Amino acid sequence: MTQFVVTLDLDGVTDKSALMDRCADALGLPDWFGRNWDALADSLTDLPAPPGDGGLQIVVRNWRPYAEARPQEWVIAQDVFAQAVDRVPALSVLLALGGSS
Numbered sequence: 001m002t003q004f005v006v007t008l009d010l011d012g013v014t015d016k017s018a019l020m021d022r023c024a025d026a027l028g029l030p031d032w033f034g035r036n037w038d039a040l041a042d043s044l045t046d047l048p049a050p051p052g053d054g055g056l057q058i059v060v061r062n063w064r065p066y067a068e069a070r071p072q073e074w075v076i077a078q079d080v081f082a083q084a085v086d087r088v089p090a091l092s093v094l095l096a097l098g099g100s101s
Helices: 016-027 037-045 064-069 071-087
Strands: 004-009 056-061 091-095
Touching (some): 004 016, 016 037, 016 071, 037 071, 064 071
Parallel strands (some): 004 056, 056 091
């Protein structure tokens, strides 16, 4: 089983607006993506199935500066990612622990 991996690089992201823009770009979300928490949650659960028989892994890199700058937003973002993973068994969201300082 082959996993399809998408990198969500949050380097330079310091607020919700930039996070939503980065998610839209990295995940190939449509132009009409609402750029709010509910829209992100819906989009994560509606992502097209990747090619092959594996699931989709979203690797979040360089997330620590955003988490430190906007801790309340980061808690919400983690909750949105966790809910999406709970609803879509083939989806994984992974936090990269290196290179985030």
